Amino acid sequence: MSSDKESHSHDDIGCLEAIEAFYAYLDGELSDPQAIEDFEHHMSHCRSCFSRSEVEKLLNERMRESGTSKAPDDLRSRVRRLMDEF
């Protein structure tokens, strides 16, 4: 089953395919096991894609922290009053 193809070197196509799968992988949306394996294999060999993925992960965390907001109390009570009338 294991094809012994030369996979130590990657070329631009390899990086392009990795970039194609990049965000789906980081967002937990890559479901095909083969696609996950291929991606992770590329990450383990390609310094550029690896450091890029580290930075993208950091961005994901930062967006989660900074982009979210808490609804103001007056909005919460306004909506509750609204729903009381339903």
Place this chain on the structure above:
Amino acid sequence: MVLTARLMTDSEDTKTFFSREIEENMDALYGTALRLSGTGADAEDLVAETVSKAWTAIASLEDRRRFRPWIFRILHNCFISNYRREAVRPRESVYEEDDDGGLVALLNAQPDDFLVWWANPERQYFNNMLGSAIMAAIDGLPDAFRTTIILINVEGLTYDEAAEALGVPPGTIRSRMKRGRTMLQKALWEQAREAGIAATTHNSRHET
């Protein structure tokens, strides 16, 4: 009618369900409304309008487990019809096509300086990058990409949920993430360049 009778008997239950879901999603709805509309007052109006519209349309919620994409779809539609910023963003349509050559074309269209920078990102720079700078860069993206990134990366919707919320096929969401995140990287690179952190090949101060 059977359906009407069921709705009548379930009305208390439906309202309880609806209220609980609204309460639980309130921060996410407000946060998204705030990012989309840009002001707190508009965001509050947008959420209130969404809640009213949603209750009126509650019969259209076929699967209660899909409440989140359903309510975000109503929010997004309210935003499109009433609160979308006046500025037209003509570039948006350019990025809308969903072909496989899209990413290659997109990358080919980027300046070499950017691609070099992106292939060797300075971890330290990103460590120190302020969340507000990232969010400002997101706000500058065309609407389709901005909205998709906010729903997925900020509010944590799945690709499927975002597709349902925005009324587009899941493939479009994948495509928007690739393009949108590439554009985001480029915007961050431009910020870095303005701050004098990323190198440029042309030096405007020393023209020969």
